[in-house]
Amino acid sequence: MKDRRAFLKTSMVVAAGAITSGVAPAMGTMAHKVMFPKGIIYTKEEPGRWAKKVGSHLPMVTVDGGKVTIETRHPMTERHYIVRHTLVSPDGTVLGEKTFYPTDKRAISEFEISGHHPLLYATSFCNKHDLWVVQFSV
Numbered sequence: 001m002k003d004r005r006a007f008l009k010t011s012m013v014v015a016a017g018a019i020t021s022g023v024a025p026a027m028g029t030m031a032h033k034v035m036f037p038k039g040i041i042y043t044k045e046e047p048g049r050w051a052k053k054v055g056s057h058l059p060m061v062t063v064d065g066g067k068v069t070i071e072t073r074h075p076m077t078e079r080h081y082i083v084r085h086t087l088v089s090p091d092g093t094v095l096g097e098k099t100f101y102p103t104d105k106r107a108i109s110e111f112e113i114s115g116h117h118p119l120l121y122a123t124s125f126c127n128k129h130d131l132w133v134v135q136f137s138v
């Protein structure tokens with residue numbers, strides 16, 4: 001059982017990182033095509049002017065059962081930090097949100113959700129490098 005959980009956890013991190021901004025993967029019978037506005041929402045595939053910032057700004061998603069963890073591997077300093085994470089469904093329902101402060105040591109948030117969600121969005125907002133999004137499923 002523990003091995004299965006580790007596999008699922010690893011799979012979700014890989015899936016979240018592999019999803020493109022233009023086309024979400026076909027999951028079951030659902031396939032979504034989402035085009036995010038360039039220069040407003042940044043993704044791994046469309047980092048725009050922040051191309052050198054992907055590693056420190058793209059939210060990393062880990063799923064373990066009903067627990068969704070979002071982490072942005074970004075320094076947290078008084079002048080430059082991650083402001084906020086959100087977890088959002090395709091219809092715009094905010095399933096979770098967390099606001100950070102420069103004094104927080106890490107930009108990491110955890111949410112409990114139930115059920116199967118073929119498509120969800122995790123967002124991370126940097127006070128200097130704008131809004132980043134990944135798509136994933138639970």
Ligand SMILES: [Fe+2]
Nearest residue numbers: 126127128129
């Ligand atoms: Fe930043």
